[in-house]
């Protein structure tokens with residue numbers, strides 16, 4: 001017998017009711033787009049462009065098509081130049097063949113009603129001479145990231161990179177804007193600058209990897225100058241609401257990036273200044289590995305939400321409940337899921353129906369072809 005205090009609906013309706021009240025599944029504005037939900041697919045390097053020209057292929061188109069139910073897909077990191085390469089079989093956006101290959105991907109996503117931004121990538125020091133005809137990787141300063149680097153002949157120790165000249169910096173700015181134009185010509189809805197996770201821009205931000213004494217090193221303004229020059233160059237070829245950017249302010253202990261007394265203020269400066277540009281979004285990551293440092297702040301979304309006034313996308317070890325809770329608390333406007341999207345191509349649907357999530361097989365993250373890439377079933381299969 002139902003008492004008046006019990007909910008007046010049958011048990012089997014609960015899933016539909018979840019669906020109606022979940023913020024994760026509400027539409028949201030991002031730049032000129034009304035995204036159908038707030039479940040964003042994170043950039044995920046999967047190394048399937050296994051051809052000499054690093055050209056995106058049919059397999060990649062199918063992989064992204066399967067995930068087009070995301071409110072927005074952010075593509076895997078795509079290198080803006082040969083100098084930006086540091087990983088096997090990662091696609092690029094520096095050739096016309098790559099542009100044509102990406103068209104297959106964007107068309108597949110759009111045909112399913114999805115949206116996709118291209119992540120523009122330069123690895124900086126996290127590379128190897130094997131990718132540069134024996135030449136050195138480029139970086140702000142000659143600081144070895146001390147990481148094993150994946151090369152076509154297996155993992156090799158990283159080397160001490162060459163400090164970029166002003167001419168290298170100018171060239172890289174040009175490479176980023178050319179890649180952004182190629183991305184738009186390939187049908188992407190926008191681009192994201194990969195300014196996180198220890199790669200080139202992050203190497204400039206941190207004074208543990210940036211030891212320069214010119215206008216690109218020293219003060220916070222100087223260490224962030226190159227990044228803002230790239231951003232401003234992009235804004236000469238793209239509307240600002242088609243550009244997003246990714247930061248991981250508390251990344252520490254890898255690629256020679258160390259948190260210190262200047263880290264937080266550097267990222268506060270960047271985030272506050274980003275407000276001026278009215279970008280499509282700021283993508284904020286929490287470190288996705290354990291970090292121990294006296295300069296670590298744990299409340300990253302809370303801290304930066306107060307500083308950033310545009311669309312804030314949150315990433316880093318969110319699940320269904322914590323993602324929903326972060327949105328309900330107003331900490332972000334969307335939640336970006338990485339590993340969950342590898343094994344759950346239909347993640348928004350699983351969220352809607354409260355269906356369990358599969359766990360991705362790490363062995364196929366960066367290796368192989370279709371297996372562990374397009375073989376994860378949807379929950380209905």
Ligand SMILES: Cc1cc2nc3c(=O)[nH]c(=O)nc-3n(C[C@H](O)[C@H](O)[C@H](O)COP(=O)(O)O)c2cc1C
Nearest residue numbers: 042043044045076077288316317318337338339365
């Ligand atoms: C296999 C794999 C590849 C990744 N590739 C990229 C990448 O290309 N660009 C990037 O910014 N982050 C990359 N990341 C980081 C993810 O975007 C994300 O920040 C991280 O997985 C934490 O989110 P999650 O806890 O939802 O997985 C990668 C992570 C994984 C596991």
